[in-house]
Amino acid sequence: MKLVMRVKLLPTPVQAAALEATLHACNEAATWAASVAFEKEARRPLALRKHTYAEIRERWGLGAQAAQHAIKKTCDAYTALKANLRSGRYGRPGSRRHARASGKPVVFRPQAAQPYDDRMLSWQHLQQTVSIWTTAGRLKGVAFTGQDGQLAVLAAHRQGESDLVFQGGKWFLIATCEIPEAAPNSHPAGFLGVDLGIVNIAVTSDGARHCGRRINRKRESDRKLRSKLQKKNTKSAKRRAKKHAGKEARRAKDINHKISKWIVAEAERTGRGIALETLTGIRERARLRKPQRVKIHSWPFAQLGSFIAYKAKRAGVPIVHVDPAYTSRECSMCHHTARGNRPSQARFSCRVCGFVDHADHNASHNIRQRGWMAWVCGAQSTAPELTLIA
Incomplete structure (x- = not known):
């Protein structure tokens, strides 16, 4: 069973500035990659990587993993847009809303979430700190906090990527945990x-x-x-x-x-x-x-x-x-x-x-x-x- 835990980061002003610059750079790169994907109709990771990977690294100074995640985030956004268009969320084909949604490239907010894998982010659960990659270098000793029960689950069951999020002036890491399910009660008393x-x-x-x-x-x-x-x-x-x-x-x-x-x-x-x-x-x-x-x-x-x-x-x-x-x-x-x-x-x-x-x-x-x-x-x-x- 999957649970998504939201952990609050407590960065210093210098660390917060580095995190903000990183989000801006990653999302600017993803927005540019989205325009390239729209023009060249390359909306799969392998095809889009050929057109954008080298320039993203050179132009925005992103690391290899960050550039890969920016490209994948762009492709995922187009996949979600295609599903929403097909389900009718933007109205019927030919309508003004449908044409507006499908007729322009995807744009990412400057502070949209950015995924991090274990090469870019490491957790020190005993010290309650993380080491995280930024465009200004790797930040070590960034403190985080949360409820004791949540932190225990996070330390024992975290798996996969985590997302860096900025909401309401606060920084969060969204981490996925795979926890064992309790044995279902197949004979309830009522x-x-x-x-x-x-x-x-x-x-x-x-x-x-x-x-x-x-x-x-x-x-x-x-x-x-x-x-x-x-x-x-x-x-x-x-x-x-x-x-x-x-x-x-x-x-x-x-x-x-x-x-x-x-x-x-x-x-x-x-x-x-x-x-x-x-x-x-x-x-x-x-x-x-x-x-x-x-x-x-x-x-x-x-x-x-x-x-x-x-x-x-x-x-x-x-x-x-x-x-x-x-x-x-x-x-x-x-x-x-x-x-x-x-x-x-x-x-x-x-x-x-x-x-x-x-x-x-x-x-x-x-x-x-x-x-x-x-x-x-x-x-x-x-x-x-x-x-x-x-």
Whole structure:
């Protein structure tokens, strides 16, 4: 199982300047190589290397490995562009957006990530330092930091390349770790149903609720501030907007990590699996008023589901995705399904058997039952192969 660890670097001002100059040089070289690849239609590493390798080394002063990585990064960018064009991400062929994306060379940002292999980067885990190649020479003793658990995993299981990244004025190394998977629980004692929503971000069939009211109030406050600054459009407003950029996303990611960790730990402790709704296409299916659309489109439910999935796989907990249709209208006791069973957002009251419960708790029981039936019928555990730990 692959995990991607993000390690924070703590360079001195001199080291930071060397790292910044290196990123700029590598990305300028990659942008030039992308223009050559576009003109000569040489978008494979071997073909592009013949046209660009010698000049990249001479013009930008890159080492052999750095030049190879710049060329490979260019080819990978064109491969990704081709896949996105084919999937329709840039619209239909012939459209203005499609023509704009395919009709010009790829351009890299000056501070785009740069890959490093073991010849260009070495780790000293006991000293918590790295030795890293730059255009100004090799920097030794560049300090890094992170959580103790992450650093232990990094020291034991790191493999392959690492990416040097500059984000928000801070330096990071993104390293891939190949860790052994836990033995999967092939005979779960049952399933823990999880219902995802707006008012309550996650409700389990055990009755636990992760309420989102306070979070939603904070998000609404952030949205109003962002709108106000965009309308003002002054230099000070832009500075303030830039300062707060990404704050809401980081908060949501932290909350999703905490919720997913608790859910997986509970399932592992009780020897059960986890049943989740398949939320693919929720934006197209949902018919909501404008204020509700803003809320449902802004919270990263897919991220929460992926966090639960990879944590479950790491713990050996089986996870099953079920059809979400009518889970909020079906009675978990007699299975009568009707719109009238849910007289309000929070209340469920069955018209046939009289069963009364919180609507989200009732839905989580339906998800749990559907997950168990799917497992009995031969469903396989679904979990991703790759994830990112911030």
